Amino acid sequence: MLANFNPRLRSLLYFLSLVFFIPFSMNAQEGTVTGTVIDQTSKLPMAEVSVSLKGSTIGTTTSGDGKYSIRVPSLKGGTLVFTTIGYGNQEFAIGGKTTIDVSLSTAANNMNEVVVIGYGTASKKRMTGSVASVKAAQLENENPGTVQDLLRGNVSGISVSQSTSAKGGGDLVVRGRTSLRAGFSPLIVLDGVIYQGQLADINPNDIASIDVLKDASSAAVFGAKAASGVVLVTTKRGSSGKPTITLNSNVGFSDLAMDQPLYDGPGFVKWRTDVQNSRFANRKPFQFDDPRNLPSNISVADWLKYDNSAGDPVDVWLNRLELKPIEITNYKNNKTIDWYDLMFQRAFRQDHTVSMSGKKDDFTYYMSLGYTDNEGVIVGDRFKTFRMRVNLEGRIAKFLSVGMNMQFADRDESQVPVNWGQMINASPYGEIYDADGITLRESPNDDLGN
Template sequence: MSRTFNHSIFHHNGDSVFKGKYLSLNVIVMLFTLTFAFCDVYARAQGISLSENNATIEKILHDIEKQSGYGFFYKKQDVQSVKPISIHVEKYTLVQVLDELFGSLPLAYEIQGKIIAIKRKEISSIPAQQTAQELITINGVVHASSGALAGVSVLVKGTNKGTSTDGTGNFSIKVLPNSSLVFKSLGYLEKVIQLGTESATLDILMEPGMDNLEEVVVVGYGTVKKRDITGAVSTVKEEDIKSMPIVALDRALQGRIAGVQVTTNSARPGGSTSVRIRGTGSINASNDPLYVIDGFPTGDLNSINPADIESIEILKDASATAIYGSRGSNGVVLVTTKRGTKGQSNMNLEAYYGIQSLRHKIPLLNAREYAEFINEARINGGGQAYFDGSSADRPLPSQLGEGTDWQDVVFQNAPIQNYQLNFNGGDSKTQYSLSGGYYGQQGIIVDSEFKRYAMRANVDREVKSWLKVGISMQGAHTNSNNSRTETEGGASGGVTNAALNFAPVFPIYDANGVYYRDVSSLNPDYSL
């Protein structure tokens, strides 16, 4: 019985390669992969030739990729921390090249299928002979103005290796050259010391870090000094919010508050997140926290310009959320926006612009390879070859070229930009803060975007010594256009899934200049 196929098949010499950067695909992809054991054996045994002088590790890895077909997975900072090296090999196997490259470096590799994972060598995993040659010994004493400090953590930055000071504040540790030591102790500021290439003796002076207890924290009933707080309250400051471009304030909480789970539901432009402060307490009702901005509850987080935020406080326990009643049962996120200050008037302009792009395309068969595969599959199933040259829609495989790569049709390089203008100032009686901003983000999928136009005005006036009035106004307009990317099963479950499944032998447009639609038996899911 003849069988038909509606899936584009991945080329057996290509696999998805991840190089330690986050992958900005907003999709769930169903992969249908052909694996041949002899291909892997051949790739590892084929000859690799390199001739590089003072080249970066990244360039050498790129050359190995092109010759071997293997991909590398690594943290960029691990590779960039290694100085340029020289390597000269002629027709070496893949394993021989990797042993030659990483033998004298503080990096190790592991081959998993077609991916080669690279990570820093653990000190304990370095051979004894190499350890004696490369490790340096760092001795030292840690003290404060009051005397020696015992129990100070001494960690090698970027690793889990470390030690602690003894009763007299002394420590000793063996590390790789050019490492950094991090000194931590409760009640003192963290200190980072960059080491050189030689053994050394350090004298570390720790500075008290108790000033943060004087910070004022916003709670449900007003403000209070951090040292006087008895409930569970956490704070995200303005500098943390500005450390990376974000579309909404919930993104600023991600990875910054202990016990608060922030999960990105969708990476589409303006996509939402799931915030859980006190876990999941209900199956049917909402588990989202209550968001309060300058005292007013809100639900549309995309309407708030993150550049207007001065601080975010998270109220976790029952005593801190009692003022909000049942609405605060899942925790409360208090947002304080910027207000005017006494003194000279200021004007601040902030802007950034960037480009988002697809990190890696899935390697698929081109039109000729696809036609050959379909013919072979039909013949193996007892049928006749589909692409037999009998009509214009069924040419011979040799008459086909690359065809249509539907990923190139669907994906694009997408700009992201943000502009913010703020005026603030005031005198002893009146303070003001006026701001306007524009945020625009194109999606890497064509025709997906998010735009926001926002304005905010905060004005405070001291009428009497015992009376202060103020006004907070905000206006925002958002516009979003999202492509359907969710996968619901079948070949038509989302734009990305369709781009991977639609046959490369089909053109983008038909003879009439409209989008092509297949009505043949080759793709029955798309037929009329």
């Protein structure tokens, strides 16, 4: 009996040792690493520096005095990564240490970036003026629909307004408005040539980079036209290697972010009642209220005597609200129009661009075709355009290169959107068509001019 019991006892003791001792062994490997992060030049503590364990989701940030504390699963292995904007990343192996102090140095990699400055190109480290640059390749995942989309929120010192129309875009303002009456739009320079056309004619998929000259030094190159800043647009060129064909296609829908409901029938009547009550300070009690809902101390006969009216009390009431005959008829027939559904729509949007680029010996080429068809959220708002670009450049001698930049655009902006300002005031008891059901009425409620 004892011989059979001992193996079971030994197994039980072995299991208990696994349960109680292994967690203590694992916990013994965990630990906390602390330290301070400072600027290598100024020796001042740095706040909001990201501290993370490489290859994991464990991380923290430094406090206002540059200190950090991060718990890691093992002190024997692992690497801490220190990152922040404007400074070079640094990595330190933990190697059993519980304290790691770090000094970060300023990153100088972007100082060698080349920007366009109007009379050529220069590296940022040699620039003395105020220039902001954005590379279109950095924003490809945003699928910009216009040139303004490339600039909006990506370049400091330039304000780009929003446009809710199907065409999109917006106004560009560099350094704020500089005049009360004169224009404040910046000068647009496309591939070194002053551009007089619309930005909507430039396909954003053809753009390689945009540089914005924001200070007064731009006037030295472009004169008084640059008083409001300069936006330099550089389009794509062919690169060495085999021909590259690129297809960019976007399809989507656009909806209202917030509903703008209009008055329904009862709401419109209540609004007209409030209008009349505010217009006539000497009105009689309940003069503009529904005679079917008068208080017990006012009879319909007394209510009619307010202006010596006679006939159907409902007709008298609606006439006091200054409703037109067509509105009174539809009110009695309980017939209304939902102008909201007739005004707004789910807008379909599509944009397609195909391009081909390459380089053969000393000859580079870039060609593209683009088609855009956007609907607006307001019925009748639509923008269509077909755009084409050809950039060719060839070296015919060591000292001479010849090239051609050609752009073609065909815009269709003939659509007439619904007038939002008129629609919000339209009566739900109006009519769209005349009695024939085909001819549009000049006014839904026969109130011409209003």
